[in-house]
Amino acid sequence: MNEELVRQVLEKYFSNFKEYHLLILIGFTVIIALIQIIQSIWVSRKIEHFKSTLKKSEIKYSKYNQLQVEALSKIYQLLTDFSEQTLIIIKEINLASPERTNNTTKKWLILYKTVYFTFSKEKYILPKRIKEKYCSIFSQLENMAEYIASEKDMSEMFYTRDDGEVEFMGDETDRITHYDKLIKCKKDGIFSQTIDNITELRKEIELYFENIE
Secondary structure, three states, X not given: OHHHHHHHHHHHHHHHHHHHHHHHHHHHHHHHHHHHHHHHHXXXXXXXXXXXXXXXXXXXXXXXXXXXXXXXXXXXXXXXXXXXXXXXXXXXXXXXXXXHXXXXXXXXXXXXXXHHHHHHHHHHHOOXXXXXXXXXXXXXXXXXXXXXXXXXXXXXXXXXXXOOOEEEOOOHHHHHXXXXXXXHHHHOOHHHHHHHHHHHHHHHHHHHHHHOO
């Protein structure tokens, strides 16, 4: 009888223990599942936020890149025209008529001002190397512009008669002032410096486009 009682008590105890243990296992399983669900939601949101940020950065960089390409394309064409007009000046400066000299120098000065204002306007978007290169040659281009302006002013003191002879009709003091200025600029090798500087600046732009291919 005692043995039977002990057996019943033990069966009841282990039965309760099994139920309690089962409840604990179920509880742990539910908690782990909830943790995994929460982690999954958190990771998904993080990934979506990262994708959104990355997309915005790509759009921003793409727009920035596009603005650079447009600005540099415009400047490169201007520099090409500028170089060609400079070569015309070099070729004709001592051979052309006063009227022809006046025309070519005016064209050069217009191009110079266009290059200057375009660089000033687009400077904020240009790559650092190209900005630095332009700044390094700016003073030399200013000297060239001063020389060309003197050539233009000098040419306006002369005119070509119907018989082809050139006649002076300006102020002699102004002529001497411009002449001295022109001689000084020529001694400084201003023509070759200008061509070299424009060429180097164009090469910097070419290098930029080669690197984004």
